[in-house]
Amino acid sequence: MAAALTQSKFLMGTALVSKRLLASRRAMDMTTRAAFTLPPLPYPIDALEKKGMSKTTFEFHYGKHHQAYVTNLNNQIAGKDLESLSIEEVMLKTFNGGKPTPEFNNAAQVVNHTFFWESMSPNGGGKPSGKVAEAIEKDLGGYDKFVEAFKAAGATQFGSGWAWLSVNKEGKLEVTKTPNAENPWCYGATPILTMDVWEHAYYLDVQNRRPDFITNFVDNLIDWDRVEQRYLAATK
């Protein structure tokens, strides 16, 4: 439970990841905490069915893939010092400065998927508003330019990976892509939006047509309210 709370705080987005981690480490007692669990979806499992992401996809992507990352990570860290850390701490520690140890893929994929589910909403889509809209205008040249860059990042990530909108170390928005399990946290940025472009994210719904999946994600699924909250937290 403590791990889940730490994770949701983390996933709200903060530019002060390292401070947070130090604080949470100090707060932790020396007893080993319970194994990681699969965080609940922020909406019913069939909630995005009408918006192009089927219940069947969720049953596999959330129920099987995300669960397997959690289970495999728990098995890998059982009895190790890593077991006393939060999921984010495990991820950052096992990234090991770009030379990941075997636990990294599972830890990062647990974090990435939780962040992905929470990047979407049954009421998602449309255009951003508020501070993040202003920042998109200022840092990226406007919504259309953001869409172009984000779609290109997703389409050109060769093989498995992710597309991101993040607040970088200088406090500016940037669009990036990462392979496999890597994410911008590993490189010191704070993500506020992500899109999974592993084939398992879309193959049951649109097969090889990744561009169709990407367009649907951008037009209909992004939870811009959540992205705004994350942006405010990351730039506070």
Next chain:
Amino acid sequence: MPYSLPDLPYAYDALEPFVDTQTMTLHHTKHHQASHMAYIREQRQQRSEQDLNRAVGAHKVPADIATTVRNNGGGHFNHTFFWEIMCNPSSTGGPAGELKEAVESAYGSVEALKDKFNAAAAARFGSGWAWLVVSPEGKLEVTSTPNQDSPLMAGIVDTPGTPVLGLDVWEHAYYLKYQNRRPEYIAAWWNVVNWEQANQNYKAAAGSKM
């Protein structure tokens, strides 16, 4: 001369029920074709697909097209190789000949090779391939590569060699039928291995070292 998308050496439903017709149709006509379209623009300097793959990472490919050649050259070679290494189960007599002898000598048994190969295929995180290759020293090796890297790309892969067997473990290769159950797909795939072709691959690769 540009390479064209090769016809499959069998019908789209020939590998049922182990590899399904819909997967074979999409995999051949969409994924392989897509890599081909981008690829033909860049492959004019080399004599063959094999030469092109061997050139990757060896500073023989201009920097501005290096990634395109690596991804599409590898994808084209790997898929063409993959189609040819499979057949309808009734069309193969199983492991035999020089390859069977070499496998038994190197691994103890064909089953022991399969265990090693299956482990490599299951452990490849993300997209990629599992391989049985003949190394430059003429030795059988089990390995895996990420994305569309081929074992011919000696400058960038961990274990270079000439492929004898290759298994596509990109999710598009199995997701419609097996979803997240990659190990089931790997186990089922051995039913459609074309062992006569594998033996030819072995003889050609090992023979060139002698």
